[in-house]
Amino acid sequence: MGLFDLFKKKEPLTEAQEKMEYLWDLWRLEEVPEPYNTLMTYYKEIKKEGHTRFFINIAFCGEVEKAVEKIGNLLPEILCENLKTAYSHYVILVNEENEETEDKIMECDKVFDENESLITDILQEYADTLEV
Numbered sequence: 001m002g003l004f005d006l007f008k009k010k011e012p013l014t015e016a017q018e019k020m021e022y023l024w025d026l027w028r029l030e031e032v033p034e035p036y037n038t039l040m041t042y043y044k045e046i047k048k049e050g051h052t053r054f055f056i057n058i059a060f061c062g063e064v065e066k067a068v069e070k071i072g073n074l075l076p077e078i079l080c081e082n083l084k085t086a087y088s089h090y091v092i093l094v095n096e097e098n099e100e101t102e103d104k105i106m107e108c109d110k111v112f113d114e115n116e117s118l119i120t121d122i123l124q125e126y127a128d129t130l131e132v
Contacts, residue, residue: 015132016124016127016128018132019124019127019128019130019132020123020124020127022127022130022132023040023123023126023127023130024040026130027040027041034070035070035071035073035074036074036123036126038067038070038071039070039071039074039075039119039122039123040123041054041057041058042054042067042071042083042119043116043119043120043123045057046109046112046116047116050105050106050109051083051086051087051090051105051108051109051112052090052093052102052105055086055087055090064087064090065087068083068084068087071083072084074122075118075119075122076115076118078111078115078118079111079112079115079118079119082108082111082112082115083108085104085108086105086108086109089101089104089105089108090105093105
């Protein structure tokens, strides 16, 4: 980026982009209803540190199994099955730490990464219903 790039006029946000930004603002204020709130938390946690961290964080503030069920109902089949697989490995990991199980959870993180656009589509569809 050159010095003069700082002075270039930014393209205005589309209505869809504005609504998505508004949705994330609501999430930060903890004003997004369930199950979208949990889905957004899932999205952020997985992008940041993966399934294991998501499950650990959810375990501190609620029941992991309920969170998995809540967001599993929103997800397309590939991501729903991936979430359930990651959760089943997490349960094993909680009781018996081993590298093989950790590797399987990391594989689930990769499946998420490959299909994350499906979640952004769900969130965009919900954001489109909001009044900004």
